[in-house]
Amino acid sequence: MSTTEEQGPDTAENPPAAGPAREPGVRRPRRPGWFLPYGMVLPAAVLEVLVHIIPMALGIYIAFTSLTQLTIRRWTTAPLVGFENFVRGLDPGNALGGALFESLFRTTVYTVLVVGLSWVLGMAAAVALNTRFRGRGVLRTLFLVPYALPVYVAAILWAFMFNQRDGMVNQLLVEDLGLLDEPPFWLIGENAFWVLVVVSVWRLWPFAFLMLLAALQSIPEDLYEAAAIDGASTWRRFTGITLPMVRSANAVVLLVMGLWTFNEFNIPFLLFGDVSPESARLISPLIYEHSFVNWNFGLGAAMSVLLLIALVIASVVYVRLVLPKGNGNA
């Protein structure tokens, strides 16, 4: 067994055994082709900087300026206003801050509902379709249709269906089933929020279904067989085997769906247009409204930065608390 003492001190006179002898001040010659890995990574790195890093840095810079339609011509010289945009955006006593906090609360409720319902539907469908039966392939394909349809087409179709006067939903509820006497409004007023939830769940649950189905297929069948022999009920098998075995997949699915839903822009924009009804005004459309309807880019950027910080904090906390820790022994 060799020790450090036996090897002696690591000096020029007594170089480490592993390294070749080098004279002081003389650089080790580089191996031919040393730059190959860097060259191969370079295009991706350049694109990453151009597509992600620079716009993000610019967004953060703009948040500290009063960039509006009046200063956009020379936007690099828009006056710096320090934290003014953040202060205005965060002051609950001010109309903008009040709207931001209301919107944040609404977006949180919306996210919890959409992610929760999507997960329940996705898990139920995944469990149901994890057993072999005739027509399973057709159902699997059918369940993925909402996810495969372009969101623009789907949301516009939903807007038609929820139209108060001629929409299919009111036709069904009022004319066909007779559940309501008067056709309600769905795209304006308080109901707009629920329409947003319904369309978002319809759009998102196939993703949960797809991911959870893949996770379920990795659970060994013998576990269920052993549990069945021991007399475990279906519910007991679900809570005792299925849920613990898909915990990692669940954690990732919930995180990804949560981030997507919190940032949702397309669905409210397509359902309601430039400005959503107050009951359905989420945070991303609110930022859009400040930036591209009111043309106050500084304020919009400040709200985006606040949203970014909130989501990063939430994600870090979630990852630390929920995601399984790797211990290196796996």
Place this chain on the structure above:
Amino acid sequence: MKTPPTALLSASTALGLAVALTACGADGDSGDQTLTYWASNQGASVEEDREVLQPALDRFTEETGVEVELEVIPWSELYNRILTAVSSGDAPDVLNIGNTWAASLQQTGAFVPFEGEDLDAVGGEGRFVGTSFATGGAEGEPPTSVPLYALSYALFYNPTMFEEAGIEEPPSTWEEFAETANELTRDTDGDGEIDQYGFVTEGGNERQNSHMAFILGQQHGGSLWGEDGPTFSSDEQVAAVKQWVDLMAVEEIIDPSSAEFNDGTQGISDFVDGRAAMTIVQGSARTTMAARGFDDYEIAQVPMLDPLPGEAVQSHTAGINISVFNDTDAREDALRLVEHLTSPEEQVYLSQEFQTLPVATEAYDSEELRSGSMETFRTILAEHSAPMPLIPEEGQMETVLGGAIGELFARVATGDEVTEADVRQTMEEAETQMNAAN
């Protein structure tokens, strides 16, 4: 040292990318003599506009030898495209703008001010209808746009429905208007449901809502903007907005379903489909009606208050202006194009095609434009119109104010009672929102 081919490939890819990106940035300095022109969408479709404008541009090319590359841009995209062009400098030479944007865009400094020789080059101030020319920019500053198409609101009514109801004349006061509309609101097939309303407006249309708040506010003696900012919650403005919303809430002459309408075509569709007997829209709506093959309508002046406590305003001075970008390398040719399109001859042609009003005073002498409806629109524009506040925040004001009125219509449609106090509170909130955002 040997260089492996893959490394060369990677390096050249990166270099190529950099060169390509640099080239993208330089695009537009091509140095050719062709003018680029961004036109707003005036007709029933972008294609139709192209077909109308191309002959006018061909005549320009014939006269001057300068080619024009035309792009017709839908209204929903136009402002965004203009601001992108302003920030990037990659802009057309000549472009159309909504005239209510004129003061905002003027402040960007990106457009040629029409004064001195540049104003003379486009025909001078005397060429244009005074009320329309006044919309070219903020008061007291050289305008950075000149009018191209003039428009005004008018009352459109269905004469067949009027005849069936035994009504001989269109209403001229708001009181008569409510009475007439009430008579025309009826169940025509006896199924117990109202299927014909006296009036239709788009409750969710921010632009129309803010324009009507302005018109009615002027009649009540109010204004939307004062020295210190928005004055939406003044007594006069509150009365104006309450009167507008009450047409649905109290008079019940508007179908509550129209609280969802917001795209500028749904209200016209109801009028064309016989679901409503009257509507108040701008003259350009006639192109949509023509595209639907509908001509069973007459035009009258927008009703007025009687007695009238304020101004005899029946429309804001609506229209489309034309501007020249400062960064153009063909300023002279660009000004010639503006002169050509605003010339009396081209104005006669364009007004007929787009159902707009000419902006050149001389064009009104044309026999081709002498009709009853043209006279009505001209009277409204020349004698009973005033520009929306010429302020940089105008666009934002229309969104905030119009959106707030849209929320009031939504509350009425969903069964809420909307009192004067509710209107005042909503207007105060809209004011606060405007002040906080600026």
